[in-house]
Amino acid sequence: MVSTSLTIKNGACIQRASIPNLSFEQFFENLKDLCSKDGKIVQYFGYEEHGQGKLLAVVRTDNLFVFECDAPDEYPSLTGQDAKFNLFEREIAEQYGIIPRDHPWLKSVRFHENYCGKPDVFGQNYQEDIPGNYPYYSILGEEIHEVGVGPVHAGIIEPGHFRFSCTGEKVLHLEIQLGYQHRGVEQLLVQTPPKRWPIIVEGIAGDTTIANSICFSRSIEALSGLQADGEVQLVRCLALELERLCNHIGDLGALSGDVAFLPPASYFGRMRGEFLNMLLLLSGNRFGKGLIRPGRILSGNRKEKLRTIQTKCAGLKKEIQHVSQLLFNAASVLSRFEETGVVSNQCADELGLVGVAGRASGLNYDVRASFPTDYYLKHKIDPQVQLSGDVYARAKVRLDEIIQSMEMIAAMELKESNGEEISGETLDLQPSSFVVTLSEGWRGELAHAILTDETGKLLRYKIKDPSFHNWNGLAQALRGEEISDFPLCNKSFNLSYCGFDL
Amino acid sequence: MIKTLLTRFEQGNKTSAYPVKPITLVEDYRGRPEINWNSTPELMHLCAESCPQDAIDEQKRCVDLGRCVFCGTCERVGEGRFINFTNDFELGVSARQQLLLDDELNQLSINSSQKIKKLFGRSLQLRQVSAGGCNACEADTNVLSTPFFDLARFGIDFVASPRHADGLLVTGPITVNMKTALLKTYEAIPDPKIVIASGACSISGGPFFGSNQLADPIETLLPVDLFIPGCPPHPLTTLHALLRFLGKI
Numbered sequence: 001m002v003s004t005s006l007t008i009k010n011g012a013c014i015q016r017a018s019i020p021n022l023s024f025e026q027f028f029e030n031l032k033d034l035c036s037k038d039g040k041i042v043q044y045f046g047y048e049e050h051g052q053g054k055l056l057a058v059v060r061t062d063n064l065f066v067f068e069c070d071a072p073d074e075y076p077s078l079t080g081q082d083a084k085f086n087l088f089e090r091e092i093a094e095q096y097g098i099i100p101r102d103h104p105w106l107k108s109v110r111f112h113e114n115y116c117g118k119p120d121v122f123g124q125n126y127q128e129d130i131p132g133n134y135p136y137y138s139i140l141g142e143e144i145h146e147v148g149v150g151p152v153h154a155g156i157i158e159p160g161h162f163r164f165s166c167t168g169e170k171v172l173h174l175e176i177q178l179g180y181q182h183r184g185v186e187q188l189l190v191q192t193p194p195k196r197w198p199i200i201v202e203g204i205a206g207d208t209t210i211a212n213s214i215c216f217s218r219s220i221e222a223l224s225g226l227q228a229d230g231e232v233q234l235v236r237c238l239a240l241e242l243e244r245l246c247n248h249i250g251d252l253g254a255l256s257g258d259v260a261f262l263p264p265a266s267y268f269g270r271m272r273g274e275f276l277n278m279l280l281l282l283s284g285n286r287f288g289k290g291l292i293r294p295g296r297i298l299s300g301n302r303k304e305k306l307r308t309i310q311t312k313c314a315g316l317k318k319e320i321q322h323v324s325q326l327l328f329n330a331a332s333v334l335s336r337f338e339e340t341g342v343v344s345n346q347c348a349d350e351l352g353l354v355g356v357a358g359r360a361s362g363l364n365y366d367v368r369a370s371f372p373t374d375y376y377l378k379h380k381i382d383p384q385v386q387l388s389g390d391v392y393a394r395a396k397v398r399l400d401e402i403i404q405s406m407e408m409i410a411a412m413e414l415k416e417s418n419g420e421e422i423s424g425e426t427l428d429l430q431p432s433s434f435v436v437t438l439s440e441g442w443r444g445e446l447a448h449a450i451l452t453d454e455t456g457k458l459l460r461y462k463i464k465d466p467s468f469h470n471w472n473g474l475a476q477a478l479r480g481e482e483i484s485d486f487p488l489c490n491k492s493f494n495l496s497y498c499g500f501d502l
Numbered sequence: 503m504i505k506t507l508l509t510r511f512e513q514g515n516k517t518s519a520y521p522v523k524p525i526t527l528v529e530d531y532r533g534r535p536e537i538n539w540n541s542t543p544e545l546m547h548l549c550a551e552s553c554p555q556d557a558i559d560e561q562k563r564c565v566d567l568g569r570c571v572f573c574g575t576c577e578r579v580g581e582g583r584f585i586n587f588t589n590d591f592e593l594g595v596s597a598r599q600q601l602l603l604d605d606e607l608n609q610l611s612i613n614s615s616q617k618i619k620k621l622f623g624r625s626l627q628l629r630q631v632s633a634g635g636c637n638a639c640e641a642d643t644n645v646l647s648t649p650f651f652d653l654a655r656f657g658i659d660f661v662a663s664p665r666h667a668d669g670l671l672v673t674g675p676i677t678v679n680m681k682t683a684l685l686k687t688y689e690a691i692p693d694p695k696i697v698i699a700s701g702a703c704s705i706s707g708g709p710f711f712g713s714n715q716l717a718d719p720i721e722t723l724l725p726v727d728l729f730i731p732g733c734p735p736h737p738l739t740t741l742h743a744l745l746r747f748l749g750k751i
Contacts, residue, residue, distance in 0.1 A: 159633075159683065181632075182678075184715035184716075196555075199554045205636055280531060281530065284528075287641075
């Protein structure tokens with residue numbers, strides 16, 4: 001009897017032959033079944049080998065499960081019953097031309113031709129200018145007006161298009177259309193020599209450099225049998241928590257700016273710079289580019305650098321406390337934050353939200369607690385959860401995580417060391433293997449999945465940014481809200497456009 | 503109100519004294535590379551092969567700083583004997599040619615016309631367009647408006663509408679999907695205008711060079727007046743380049 005799924009570990013390499021290869025009826029039954037019982041999708045994507053299309057899914061409950069099947073040309077969509085499948089099914093249709101029949105919202109994800117030369121599922125002509133040429137959900141009625149924003153936005157931020165259907169000030173529906181930053185990262189990774197991979201991975205999303213390079217490095221380590229020692233694991237954790245601190249502090253500043261409370265906006269903005277400078281000290285780059293590689297950390301004098309970082313953090317702690325008290329105790333701020341952009345616990349669960357947005361709506365999930373690896377195995381993290389699902393909750397989760405990360409950094413200890421043995425710039429990967437690595441990036445669950453072919457070359461590199469789950473959360477949060485609260489809600493999610501677009 | 507005032511006093515003045523007082527960045531910061539052209543061909547070959555961006559041309563004896571993402575691989579692999587990154591952050595240039603560092607004694611310099619200095623020297627409003635980058639360039643440009651750098655004290659500001667702008671700052675490798683938006687924004691900026699390419703992506707495609715999702719290189723689309731290399735360029739690199747361009751330093 002074929003077991004319907006294989007339990008796997010975060011970052012453990014397995015032989016592809018051991019992945020249950022189901023019939024597609026069994027595959028969809030499995031998916032439906034697991035997801036109806038609290039299961040959430042970690043990865044769900046298509047790939048092609050020797051002309052045969054396949055579908056592979058990684059689902060999480062308390063464990064991680066993987067299974068796959070031969071891809072049909074079309075199949076009955078699961079999205080109608082379970083909203084979690086929405087973007088995944090559309091992405092598979094876009095990348096491999098496999099049609100999800102009766103998908104209630106079958107539209108492009110990133111606006112590119114599929115990888116196998118099949119007819120385009122959306123009937124689009126890629127010689128034309130596509131983004132914007134898109135079937136936006138329209139609401140008919142004399143009092144309805146549509147507001148379109150982007151791709152070029154008022155501030156210095158990434159491009160994306162937001163189409164609001166409003167009656168007066170109230171938003172009835174928000175449609176978010178992305179794809180402007182699609183650079184073809186997944187295809188580039190399988191087509192380019194290994195020396196380019198770490199640079200491409202670090203460029204997926206600059207503000208998620210560390211989390212992406214950790215997932216990449218751990219995947220390559222698993223596939224090549226390399227081990228990252230305790231010191232490497234600690235410095236990776238340090239960098240990841242510094243990245244979390246930079247972004248959470250920056251977000252609190254941005255939220256302050258959006259409610260026109262400029263003192264904390266300026267102070268948090270400046271303090272973010274202090275944490276970026278700590279990453280600069282550690283890695284020579286303000287975003288940590290060039291720091292993390294398979295098996296090693298490219299940074300010397302780590303003990304001294306850690307001490308300097310710990311001293312600076314200790315010095316900033318009081319400032320952060322005072323400025324955040326200033327923000328969270330102001331009645332005018334609370335009246336803007338509270339009950340704005342509410343995503344209910346039920347809605348968050350149905351959409352499968354992850355990260356800060358998920359925890360702010362009561363979903364108790366943090367990769368560092370549920371699937372801990374490396375430094376987090378011995379240093380447990382308590383997920384910071386709020387229940388109200390509003391802008392306040394998302395801000396409060398960030399503040400609690402700032403304090404938590406600072407405590408974690410304060411407790412780190414390093415011995416004097418000589419760094420890692422440099423065993424050559426490129427590594428041999430195990431053939432016909434599979435690995436999935438999850439990391440709690442500052443936005444939420446990030447997952448890289450790699451499949452190698454029988455010669456040990458990359459067959460498929462699938463990246464899933466936490467924003468892939470969460471953009472629909474933002475769209476839901478705006479329903480019934482005033483359009484003037486959109487910047488506030490958008491910043492309270494602060495999702496990645498480029499991480500989504502790849 | 504009292505709390506706001508107290509916090510304000512606690513914060514004090516955090517604006518940097520640059521450019522009046524020089525700033526030195528940490529040693530590990532990878533800024534302008536020093537290149538030893540007397541290295542052995544074997545060493546140069548090793549570094550060229552290891553460069554993920556193919557920025558080192560051994561035949562032409564030239565390092566393209568516009569392709570460079572300052573990852574430090576060449577410095578590590580060559581133990582600093584061929585290429586060694588200094589912590590000099592002054593990297594901006596006004597001509598693409600100047601980013602091709604060869605064994606002539608070349609200086610990274612910015613020459614802008616008197617006309618530009620006269621028009622924009624006291625007030626430069628920029629419209630930034632993110633043409634598909636990773637958001638690091640955007641983040642480090644945003645940070646120029648925060649108190650430490652305080653761009654506005656130099657008369658430079660980022661504006662929301664291209665109609666209000668004097669110039670375009672482009673970040674990102676110009677994806678196919680952003681090409682039209684970029685060109686339309688450029689057209690919407692009234693003459694006279696300037697174009698600034700910030701970051702390895704806008705100059706040469708950055709880490710994504712060779713992808714079929716990228717549109718044409720920026721120089722075939724727009725006339726670029728200022729190139730700021732880096733991945734991302736440190737805010738001080740951008741600040742120095744802008745101030746030099748306007749003739750303020």
